[in-house]
């Protein structure tokens with residue numbers, strides 16, 4: 001079995017169509033027969049076929065050939081009957097694509113099916129009858145039915161033979177469609193008186209190997225006189241009909257005349273086409289010659305028809321002519337959009353020009369009616385690119401961002417250029433998957449707290465939460481706080497499913513040691529690599545009255561001369577308080593009123609300066625002890641003693 005392999009590898013602008021390969025096989029091969037070693041011919045590894053889930057994409061003929069990925073070969077899947085597949089069309093071929101994913105690409109494969117001689121020529125009728133006048137002239141022509149052979153080229157009908165050949169010879173006219181019209185021509189006058197019935201056999205043979213043939217019997221009854229045959233006004237008539245015309249439409253009218261009189265000039269019209277199809281589409285009114293449409297005319301199936309017409313008079317003389325009917329296309333087919341392959345999801349970091357969908361367009365109409373342009377929705381980061389004829393790829397043409405749009409509905413509309421134009425559209429939905437391209441962020445630049453140093457252990461302070469636009473593991477994961485000397489971090493589950501972030505006082509604060517604390521709150525996500533965001537927490541520690549005034553000495557000693565004048569400044573005591581404001585504002589007072597001390601001494605409430613306000617007399621008392629109390633405004637106090645020794649003067 002001869003197998004031809006033609007291989008073209010071409011790199012096109014869009015990398016998805018990589019090449020094409022063509023095979024030729026005869027029809028009728030058994031199931032499982034090898035069509036071609038596709039992996040080798042396309043230069044693909046078997047691995048790539050398996051990993052790319054290589055498969056056949058075919059519009060309507062995918063039942064015939066299958067792809068064996070493991071062996072990298074194309075096999076016959078079902079017996080191919082060329083006649084069923086292509087009728088008389090040559091060459092007869094299957095067209096399909098091999099589609100691969102990851103990355104998406106496709107190859108075009110053509111399998112040409114060659115004919116084998118599996119059909120014999122056949123005649124529609126096994127017998128035809130002629131009534132021919134004995135006056136028929138030498139050269140009188142009688143149209144015979146031609147044989148049909150479903151095979152093509154050499155396997156179709158090649159020649160005819162008529163036997164016996166005493167009175168008639170065969171004449172073949174080649175037709176423009178490649179078929180032959182068969183006529184029998186009178187060679188030797190008939191003589192009814194000698195032979196009233198003549199029986200002939202017409203044999204059609206094809207040129208196949210082995211040769212096949214079919215026969216038809218021709219019975220001739222020889223009649224008396226009728227010496228004029230009908231004559232058509234034209235040998236070839238032409239007509240035009242638009243497809244989808246209604247049944248009953250008169251396509252053409254043919255006329256023949258006959259110079260005889262009476263029944264010898266009564267003309268009957270008929271269609272003599274052998275091909276079954278044509279007689280089911282047209283009918284001729286046998287009396288008036290109107291050719292009427294009785295079937296469906298579809299430009300997409302057949303663009304013209306050749307109708308062979310016969311005019312016969314009752315005397316059996318005939319003439320033949322041809323009617324050629326051209327079919328005109330109307331725009332009756334919408335473009336068809338076929339998704340060859342598509343991705344439903346794509347990562348937001350996909351490269352530019354990543355192929356997400358491959359589309360094939362077909363419009364059965366021809367000319368402008370079949371010329372198709374495709375467009376897609378605006379304002380999406382995708383572009384529709386035309387690759388080879390009627391193939392489009394949808395590719396990314398700018399950056400994707402899941403945080404901006406996580407889903408796209410892309411509508412592709414294809415319109416033909418007919419009037420009016422017909423169009424179809426499909427909507428493709430594409431999900432964008434997340435990558436970790438956003439760090440957690442805090443809205444505030446800083447968080448500020450004022451916390452009293454009296455705040456108790458366990459006090460809670462709600463912190464601002466971070467936001468991360470990514471989702472899933474790329475979203476916000478956890479927090480940490482630094483330093484952790486005074487505060488611990490606590491996360492609480494919120495009713496809305498989120499977390500509440502709190503800082504909990506663990507070790508009491510002491511304003512007197514530190515007035516300001518700065519902490520850093522860090523939020524991290526779970527992505528790879530991990531991203532983070534921070535915010536500063538400024539804590540101002542507010543004072544509490546936790547310190548009492550303290551005298552610099554617990555006992556002050558001083559001496560004083562008797563008879564010192566009133567108003568004498570004696571000593572100044574000082575108590576300090578580490579607190580601030582009123583908590584640290586100290587006032588002094590004398591707390592013991594014995595021996596008339598209140599009449600003799602006075603202390604300045606705020607300066608702590610002690611002055612003499614009465615007369616001291618050595619002879620009355622040699623010592624005075626003052627108890628001094630220092631008190632802050634929060635109520636804490638300390639006390640000290642001042643001991644004055646009175647010195648004597650000579651009074």
Ligand SMILES: *[C@@H]1O[C@H](CO)[C@@H](O)[C@H](O)[C@H]1NC(C)=O
Nearest residue numbers: 405406407408409410427429
């Ligand atoms: C896409 O279409 C689907 C179905 O009509 C709809 O539910 C969805 O909201 C659409 N998405 C966008 C981004 O328009």
